[in-house]
Amino acid sequence: MDVSDVSPQLEQLDLDLTTLQEVLQPLLSDVGDVSSKMPLLDKAKLYVLVCYTIESLIFSSLRLNGVDAKNHPVFTELARVRQYFEKIQKLETPPAERENTVNTEAVARFVRNDLADNKDIKNKLTELIAREKAKAEAKAAAAASSDKKRPAEEPTPEARSEEVGDKLPKRPKRDGSRKKK
Template sequence: MDVTNITPQLDHLETDLDQLEDALKPLLGNLGDIAGKLPLLDKAKLYVLATYSIESLLFSALRLSEVDAKNHAVFKELTRVRQYFEKIKKIETPEAERETTVDKQAAIRFLKADLADNAEVSKKLSEQLAKERAKAALQAKQNQKKRPAEDVSTAEARSADRPGNDTTEPQEKNSKRTRHSKSKGKS
């Protein structure tokens, strides 16, 4: 390899290193000063990232020098730092809190069992349950939306107009079934 061919690549590497030093200047200074200005979670991220970058550089240097880096103490340290990453990630994205729900049927069974000997309270409980069931039935009835009769007949007419839709066939089958079941009942 000729030295004249390497010179432009070395110049390019030198400019890249200068840019990298300029970008890392805040981090290469006193890390404690930078961390002191950050909130607690960001401070933890900064320290973990700095540690991880140093450890990964050491790991890469070991791999380049053909040392068994996976059995080296640096690899154990990298796995420990990764665990800190996971802990920070857990803190950043907390699990959704479980909504507490009451199993109404189970609560009713408990109350009935406990209050079975007290007739007055048991009667009030039964009345309250009846009111709630009536209220639920009324709400269900109000929530039900039925199509008007003209819409139903229009839908039937449309389905009858489609080819292959014979609406008389199911009625014939049903009438045959009823005749057959009636004849079985007589014998």
């Protein structure tokens, strides 16, 4: 490759780096001052991002100089900083809240067995358990009926013709010869 072919790209790279340096100058001049005005989570993101950027530049420099950067301690630092990115992401997206449900049937059984001496309470709890079972069965039946109401998979044309053929009267089979009138 001819060196004269690369010189325009090198000049463009130099211009891009100068522009990048000018844009990042306010941020890099005093990171502490910039971060002091930020909320805590944004501050953590900024520090992790700056650290990752520095480590990435060192990693790239090592690779450009022919050093096996994957076996260099910088690579382990990059992995460590990536873990901080993952931790921050977990903080930003909290897990969905769990639904706490009480199994009233089980609670009623515990109480009924504990209060077996009191006949009125035992009878009321037995009725409550029966009502809860009925509700559960009604929900199960409703779910089963809604599954039946959903349209089944579209039958194949052969299956459809068999269904229709079962409903139509049978015709005698032809032997292939036509009778003349």
